[in-house]
Amino acid sequence: MILPYFIAIPLLSAFLIALIAGRRDSWAILLSNVAATSLLILSVYVLAARHGETLIYEMGGWMPPLGIVLVQDALTGLMLVLVSLISLLSLIFSVSYIRHLDRSWRYYALFMLLITGMNGVIITGDLFNLFVFMEIALFSAFALVAYGGRAEEYEAAFKYAVMGALSSAIILIGIAVLYSATSTLTMAGIAEVLPEKDPKIMYWVGGLFLAGFGLKAAVIPFHAWLPDAHSSAPAPISAMLSGVLIKVPGIYVLMRVFMNVFGAPDLFMQTFLVLGTVSILIGVFLAVGQWDMKRLLAYHSISQIGYILLGMGLATPLGILGAVFHLFNHAVFKSLLFYNAGAVEVALGTRDLKRMGNLTRILPVTSLTSMVASLSISGIPPFNGFFSKLILIIAAIQAGRPGLALAAAVGSLLTLASFMKLQKYGFRGEREVKTVKATIGWGMKTAMIVLAVCCLLSSFLVMPGIREICLDPVVSVLLDPSRYIQMVMGR
Amino acid sequence: MILYILCFTLFLVGVYGLLTKRDLIKLILSLAIMGYAVNLFLVLFGYRSGAAYPIVTEGAAPGPMVDPLPQALVLTSIVIELGTTALLVALAIRLVEKYKTFDIHKIRRLFG
Amino acid sequence: MNDPKHGMTLIVKTVTRITVWLIILYGIYLILHGHLTPGGGFGGGVIIALAFLNVLLAYGRSFTKNWLNLKFMEDIEAAxxxxxxxxxxxxxxxxxxFLTNFLGPGKPFTLFSAGHIPILNILIxxxxxxxxxxxxxxxxxxxxGEGGEE
Structure with missing residues (x-):
């Protein structure tokens, strides 16, 4: 009964903001924060109260083959918590940050639409409905990337929008082919019928989906838009884009479609392995040379997406566990890093590492939390990045692919190198910046501190006891597509 | 079969325009052509030869009909394309305002 | 109203003045009959928008701004x-x-039937x-400033 509220609450608040906000942003801030908080509470309740059991909700009372179903299982629960957490913190961060740009309610209305789209993608069990929600999320993302109103932001948003429209066209072709082959759009229904059909259909559609959703996830041959869009957007939006938007229409849908609907065919798993490894290495090589702090972080997003794909491609329980865990961790620490970049940009007016230096005295919270996040992303114990990367590397060795484990380790080392560079030139170092242009608001500090704590706490997700609630059900959902089909179509 | 081939050709026209044209407006038009091709593709999948349009009228006996679902999907995807085009045009207007050119190769302040 | 400096020629203005209400009426017809014939909320809404666009093209911006209450339009859109x-x-x-038809299915081929579908059509x-x-x-x-258009 709870499921439609994940879509209704943010959508309602978006329209209400447009209706009652007036000229100022105070009502908009209040409404959007209340909505995001209630979403977080709801999603944590769903994750905690329903230990990975599957819930079905038929929209309008129409049964699965006819109507649209909303499906909630362990993977959905985890993703919903992730999206709600990051979006609530981004909203708190935005309260101080966006007022440096302007004081309009539009930002908050678009932000709520972004959350609507992502929650919809996560929760729906219908392929075309997924496409529609993905477009809602992407529209608001295009507009939000261009929100600051500088020339570079329009350029990045245009590039992003062209790429997004291209990938949407490709995905729509895939959906059309699937519909004509199986006569249904419910994902579980497709999964039920597809094994009886010619496997060529699955390979064609899989190729189209790989290109389309891979473009949204910025896997390496499709990555060209990501550094521009992620580095040009306002900082809380960069955190949303890098933290959750490339994961929800990208990685989550790839997982759902290739694991649950197609049943993890070997060809695509091999492709994921290759793409993942290439993404890890090339992304990190491109990142090391950057001097713009946000561009460096954006290239690291490509590299970290590679780790998740690698874990998916291994298709062993441990590999998928590592992939899901790394997905969660990457959202936490990458959002934190983008908050840091935003705070530095507000305080100093620059993102150039050469013009920063020794910020420990003037920005103590920012430099401390950036240290935590850098250690997390480079995989230093006891932070969360260490555990997920360790699981991935062990899984690769267990699966008999030591070469891939080596590549992952090399990528991790280079990540460490580039973040040592970030810390040395940006936040420590001999060069000392003494003056601050603007102070950092309480909202920004709160968001950064909460995420830094999350960096430590989410290591505990892999502890026995918590792992059985959060991560193991996800793995079993992904590895056993027959259960997903049975739960959705079984009644 | 010839219809599918023509439809695919239309899609390729869009891809060609997207890859070779340098004008912002032509890029947007190419994307629109691609969208039309995809919509046509969807409608073609619902087509059954000799079937009626899927509207129930009073008195008429329900015979074979073309599949109405792809038509509903196409309507939705047309709305989505409308939104995309409007957003792209808005961005293009702003780009021209800022860069004083329509040429995508001269709009290159970002490297990457 | 017939200011020759703004908008198009007198012919266009006169024709628009006569037809704009007819176009809006046609849009309303399509919306109300959405559950019986092709059309419905989206098609009818587009036609209503086109009627307003005709006025915008024929009479120019300043007239349209006075004629229509844009803030009110924004409000009823969100509402x-x-x-x-x-x-x-x-x-x-x-x-x-969610979105269950709570008014009952109604009778086929009658205008005031089909439960909540006509209401949803009007809203759309x-x-x-x-x-x-x-x-x-x-x-x-x-x-x-753009961004608020979705």
Whole structure:
């Protein structure tokens, strides 16, 4: 009964903001924060109260083959918590940050639409409905990337929008082919019928989906838009884009479609392995040379997406566990890093590492939390990045692919190198910046501190006891597509 | 079969325009052509030869009909394309305002 | 109103003055008959938006700005979307599921039937009509700041 509220609450608040906000942003801030908080509470309740059991909700009372179903299982629960957490913190961060740009309610209305789209993608069990929600999320993302109103932001948003429209066209072709082959759009229904059909259909559609959703996830041959869009957007939006938007229409849908609907065919798993490894290495090589702090972080997003794909491609329980865990961790620490970049940009007016230096005295919270996040992303114990990367590397060795484990380790080392560079030139170092242009608001500090704590706490997700609630059900959902089909179509 | 081939050709026209044209407006038009091709593709999948349009009228006996679902999907995807085009045009207007050119190769302040 | 400096020629203005209400009426017809014939909320809404666009093209911006209350249009656009969601939530309250048809199925081929579908069609029609006009208006103006158009 709870499921439609994940879509209704943010959508309602978006329209209400447009209706009652007036000229100022105070009502908009209040409404959007209340909505995001209630979403977080709801999603944590769903994750905690329903230990990975599957819930079905038929929209309008129409049964699965006819109507649209909303499906909630362990993977959905985890993703919903992730999206709600990051979006609530981004909203708190935005309260101080966006007022440096302007004081309009539009930002908050678009932000709520972004959350609507992502929650919809996560929760729906219908392929075309997924496409529609993905477009809602992407529209608001295009507009939000261009929100600051500088020339570079329009350029990045245009590039992003062209790429997004291209990938949407490709995905729509895939959906059309699937519909004509199986006569249904419910994902579980497709999964039920597809094994009886010619496997060529699955390979064609899989190729189209790989290109389309891979473009949204910025896997390496499709990555060209990501550094521009992620580095040009306002900082809380960069955190949303890098933290959750490339994961929800990208990685989550790839997982759902290739694991649950197609049943993890070997060809695509091999492709994921290759793409993942290439993404890890090339992304990190491109990142090391950057001097713009946000561009460096954006290239690291490509590299970290590679780790998740690698874990998916291994298709062993441990590999998928590592992939899901790394997905969660990457959202936490990458959002934190983008908050840091935003705070530095507000305080100093620059993102150039050469013009920063020794910020420990003037920005103590920012430099401390950036240290935590850098250690997390480079995989230093006891932070969360260490555990997920360790699981991935062990899984690769267990699966008999030591070469891939080596590549992952090399990528991790280079990540460490580039973040040592970030810390040395940006936040420590001999060069000392003494003056601050603007102070950092309480909202920004709160968001950064909460995420830094999350960096430590989410290591505990892999502890026995918590792992059985959060991560193991996800793995079993992904590895056993027959259960997903049975739960959705079984009644 | 010839219809599918023509439809695919239309899609390729869009891809060609997207890859070779340098004008912002032509890029947007190419994307629109691609969208039309995809919509046509969807409608073609619902087509059954000799079937009626899927509207129930009073008195008429329900015979074979073309599949109405792809038509509903196409309507939705047309709305989505409308939104995309409007957003792209808005961005293009702003780009021209800022860069004083329509040429995508001269709009290159970002490297990457 | 017939200021020759703004807008198009007298012929266009006269024709527009006569036809604009007919076009709006046709849009309303399509919206109300959405559950019986092709058309419905989206098609009718587009036609209503086109009627307003005709006025914008024929008479120019300054006249349209005085003729229409743009702030009010923005408000009813958001309000109709909100009402649509409330209809969905009412479906939970009265029928058990989101967007359940809680008014009963009704009789085929009669105008006032089909449960809540005509109400949803009207809401969608208002939303689409206002939204589409405002998108074009914002694109034509685009001095004040975009982003609020979705």
């Amino acid at each position: 109709s979307a909100t009402l649509f969601l409330f209809m969905g939530i009412l479906g939970i309250a009265l029928g058990g599921r 029609g208002v939303k689409v009509g206002m939204c589409l006009f405002l998108v074009v208006w914002v694109l034509a103006a685009l001095r004040t």
